[in-house]
Amino acid sequence: MEKKLMKGNEALAEAAIRCGCKCFFGYPITPQTELSEYMAKRMNASGGVFLQAESEIAAINMVLGAASTGVRAMTSSSSPGISLKSEGISYIAGSDLPCVIINVQRGGPGLGGIQPSQADYWQATKGLGHGDFHVLVFAPSSVQEVVDMVSYAFDMADKYRMPAMLLSDGLLGQMMEPVVFPEQKSEAIEKPWAANGHKNERKHNIINSLYIEATDLENTVVERYKKYDEIKATLPDAETYMTDDAEYIITAYGATARVCKSAVNLARAEGIKAGLIRPKTLWPFPSEIIKNATENAKAILCVEMSTGQMVDDVKLAVECKKNVEFFGRTGGVIPTPAEVLAQIKKLGGIE
Amino acid sequence: MAKMEVLFEKCEGCGLCITACPKKIVSIQKEKRNRLGHFTAQCTDQEACIGCAMCAMMCPECAIRIEK
Amino acid sequence: MAVVFERPKSLADIRLHYCPGCTHGIIHRLVCEVIDEMGIEGDTVGVCPVGCSVFAYNYFNCDMIEAPHGRAPAVATGVKRAQPDKFVFTYQGDGDLAAIGTCETVHAATRGENIVVIFVNNTIYGMTGGQMAPTTLPGQVSTTTPFGRDPKLAGFPVRVCEMLSTLDGVALAQRVAVDSVPHIREAKKAIRKAFENQRDKKGFSIVEVLSTCPTNWGLSPVDAIKRLQDEMIPYYPLGVYADKEVKF
Structure with a gap:
C-alpha cells in the first residue's frame, strides 16, 4: 500500500471520507481549520456533503439531523468550539445517535491560545454536556493512528449508537507524517431506527431524548449504562512501552506520549528503568491495563499538557496504592524529553 | 341532508365551533361530561345542518366528523 | 352519505396535549392534510421544537426528530442534506424560532435551504407558563413583563416574515392566521405552497401562523380568537412577504 506524507488534520479528513462519512458540518477555528478545508475540496466530489455551518451549535445539530437519517456524519472543532457543541452532543447521546466529533485541542480556558493543549480531558471524558452519559473518547498519538482511529471510531459509534470523539491536539493536527490508508471493509450496518421516511412500510420512527415521566427517563438511562458497562469491559486500550521491568512508569496520551517515549529512551540510556503506558481510549479508561502494568513499579509519573486532569483517573486506576506524581506544561507549551527525564530522576531520587 | 358528529371523548368544549357555524346550530351541552371532564359540543338541529364543515375546520381537536 | x-390520516389518532381552544391542533391538522393530499407521509421527516409543541413527534405519523431548543432549522438542514429526496419540515414556536433559534433560522433561510418551516406565533412562551416571547406585543402582560412589555426595557417584537423576506434564499414567507374559517383556508393554501416549493426545489419556505394561547393570555378560547384579530393582526399583518424564484 502506498505511503503518503500528510498533515494530521488532512489525513483525518481523508480517512473519514474513505470510511464512509457522508456528511461533514464544520465551522472555522484554529488549529483544526485544514480539516474543514480538506472536506470542502473533497467531500462533494466524493458524493458526500460538506457544509460550513453558521456556528458550532448549528454544525453539531446538522450532525444530529444527518445522523438521525442513518448516514455517517462528523464535525470537527477545537476547544472553545467543543464547548459550544456540548449542548448538541448531550442531545445526540440522549437520542442514541452515532456520530464522530473531532477535538483538535488548543489552550484554554476562554479563548485561551491556539497552541497544542490537553486541557479538555475532563470535558471529553466526564463533562461533554448535561446529564448522565458518556462519549467514546479515542486519543491518537501519530498521524497514522489518527487515520486508523477515525474509522474505528465510526465503527464503534455505529455499533453502540453513541457519539465518539477523537481527542487530538494542535500538534498532531499540524504535523506531517507518512500514512497508509488501509483498505476499507465496507460492512453496511443496518439502522432500522433511522428517521429517513417510513415509506408506508413501518410505524414512524422517532428520534428523541425527552422522557417526561421520571421513571421512563431513569429506565432509559439505566439501559444506556448497561451498554456502557459492556463497553468498559471490552474496549479499553493502551500501549505499554518497556513496562515489564520498569521501576518508574509514565502515563501520557496523545502528542505528550511521544515526548514521554523519548524521555523513556533517554532514561534507559542512563540505566534508569523507565517505561510508558499510553492510553488509546480515554473513555473507557484503561484502568485494568494501568493497574496490571504498574504492579511492580516504584512510582508513576503522569505527564500532560494541562495542570493535571488524567492524573486523577490514573490514581483511581491504581486505587491510590502507588505514588502517582504529576508533571505538566500548559497554555500551549509542549514539555521536552529533557524536562520529563528530569522529573523521572526526581521521582526516583536519582542525582 | 348532512350530519355533524361530535366525537364525544375528543371534544374539549372550547366552543370555537360555535363561532364558526353559519347556521348557529352548535352549542355546548351541559348535561354530560366526557372522561376529560368537559361538556362537549352538540348539533342542536341536525335537519338544518348543511354540511359546510366550518365547525370541523375550526376545531383544534379534530373532534368533529361531517357526512353529507 | x-x-x-x-x-387526516397522517395525524395520529390520539389526544393532543394542548389546552382546550389552543389553535396548535388546527395547525397540526392543516400540515397533515397537506401531507395526505400530496401523498408524502412515507417520504417526510418532521423536526419538532422545544416548547408547547415539543410532543409533536407523537402526533405526526411521519418519521420525526425532536431538536434541541431553537436548533430545528439546523437539524432539518442535516436531514435534508443527507436525504435530499425527502420532504423535511420544522414546526416551531416563537421562542424557539425567533429568540434562541434566530441564528439557525436566519442562516437556513439565507442558504435557501430547501425545507418548510411552520412558525407558530402566539406572542408568548406557553410551555413554561407565559413568559415574554420575542413576539410579545408592546404593553402585553406576561409573567416576566408583569406591568406590560415596555419597549424601553425589553425592546420591540420581531416581525419574522418581514425580516426574512429580505434574504435572497427565501422562496416563500407568508403570514397567515387560524382565527376564522376563511383564514384557515388561506393558511392551508400557504402550507401547501410551501411543501410544493420543496418538491420543486425552490428554496426556503416559511409560513408564520398567528395562533392563540387562551391559558397564558388568561382568556376564554373565543376571547383569545378575538384578541388575535384585534391586537395581533394589526401588529403582524397577514400577507405574502416573499414569493420569488430563488436564483441559486
Missing part, C-alpha cells in the same frame, strides 16, 4: 370531513 359520504364523509366530507374527518381527521
Whole structure:
C-alpha cells in the first residue's frame, strides 16, 4: 500500500471520507481549520456533503439531523468550539445517535491560545454536556493512528449508537507524517431506527431524548449504562512501552506520549528503568491495563499538557496504592524529553 | 341532508365551533361530561345542518366528523 | 352519505396535549392534510421544537426528530442534506424560532435551504407558563413583563416574515392566521405552497401562523380568537412577504 506524507488534520479528513462519512458540518477555528478545508475540496466530489455551518451549535445539530437519517456524519472543532457543541452532543447521546466529533485541542480556558493543549480531558471524558452519559473518547498519538482511529471510531459509534470523539491536539493536527490508508471493509450496518421516511412500510420512527415521566427517563438511562458497562469491559486500550521491568512508569496520551517515549529512551540510556503506558481510549479508561502494568513499579509519573486532569483517573486506576506524581506544561507549551527525564530522576531520587 | 358528529371523548368544549357555524346550530351541552371532564359540543338541529364543515375546520381537536 | 370531513390520516389518532381552544391542533391538522393530499407521509421527516409543541413527534405519523431548543432549522438542514429526496419540515414556536433559534433560522433561510418551516406565533412562551416571547406585543402582560412589555426595557417584537423576506434564499414567507374559517383556508393554501416549493426545489419556505394561547393570555378560547384579530393582526399583518424564484 502506498505511503503518503500528510498533515494530521488532512489525513483525518481523508480517512473519514474513505470510511464512509457522508456528511461533514464544520465551522472555522484554529488549529483544526485544514480539516474543514480538506472536506470542502473533497467531500462533494466524493458524493458526500460538506457544509460550513453558521456556528458550532448549528454544525453539531446538522450532525444530529444527518445522523438521525442513518448516514455517517462528523464535525470537527477545537476547544472553545467543543464547548459550544456540548449542548448538541448531550442531545445526540440522549437520542442514541452515532456520530464522530473531532477535538483538535488548543489552550484554554476562554479563548485561551491556539497552541497544542490537553486541557479538555475532563470535558471529553466526564463533562461533554448535561446529564448522565458518556462519549467514546479515542486519543491518537501519530498521524497514522489518527487515520486508523477515525474509522474505528465510526465503527464503534455505529455499533453502540453513541457519539465518539477523537481527542487530538494542535500538534498532531499540524504535523506531517507518512500514512497508509488501509483498505476499507465496507460492512453496511443496518439502522432500522433511522428517521429517513417510513415509506408506508413501518410505524414512524422517532428520534428523541425527552422522557417526561421520571421513571421512563431513569429506565432509559439505566439501559444506556448497561451498554456502557459492556463497553468498559471490552474496549479499553493502551500501549505499554518497556513496562515489564520498569521501576518508574509514565502515563501520557496523545502528542505528550511521544515526548514521554523519548524521555523513556533517554532514561534507559542512563540505566534508569523507565517505561510508558499510553492510553488509546480515554473513555473507557484503561484502568485494568494501568493497574496490571504498574504492579511492580516504584512510582508513576503522569505527564500532560494541562495542570493535571488524567492524573486523577490514573490514581483511581491504581486505587491510590502507588505514588502517582504529576508533571505538566500548559497554555500551549509542549514539555521536552529533557524536562520529563528530569522529573523521572526526581521521582526516583536519582542525582 | 348532512350530519355533524361530535366525537364525544375528543371534544374539549372550547366552543370555537360555535363561532364558526353559519347556521348557529352548535352549542355546548351541559348535561354530560366526557372522561376529560368537559361538556362537549352538540348539533342542536341536525335537519338544518348543511354540511359546510366550518365547525370541523375550526376545531383544534379534530373532534368533529361531517357526512353529507 | 359520504364523509366530507374527518381527521387526516397522517395525524395520529390520539389526544393532543394542548389546552382546550389552543389553535396548535388546527395547525397540526392543516400540515397533515397537506401531507395526505400530496401523498408524502412515507417520504417526510418532521423536526419538532422545544416548547408547547415539543410532543409533536407523537402526533405526526411521519418519521420525526425532536431538536434541541431553537436548533430545528439546523437539524432539518442535516436531514435534508443527507436525504435530499425527502420532504423535511420544522414546526416551531416563537421562542424557539425567533429568540434562541434566530441564528439557525436566519442562516437556513439565507442558504435557501430547501425545507418548510411552520412558525407558530402566539406572542408568548406557553410551555413554561407565559413568559415574554420575542413576539410579545408592546404593553402585553406576561409573567416576566408583569406591568406590560415596555419597549424601553425589553425592546420591540420581531416581525419574522418581514425580516426574512429580505434574504435572497427565501422562496416563500407568508403570514397567515387560524382565527376564522376563511383564514384557515388561506393558511392551508400557504402550507401547501410551501411543501410544493420543496418538491420543486425552490428554496426556503416559511409560513408564520398567528395562533392563540387562551391559558397564558388568561382568556376564554373565543376571547383569545378575538384578541388575535384585534391586537395581533394589526401588529403582524397577514400577507405574502416573499414569493420569488430563488436564483441559486
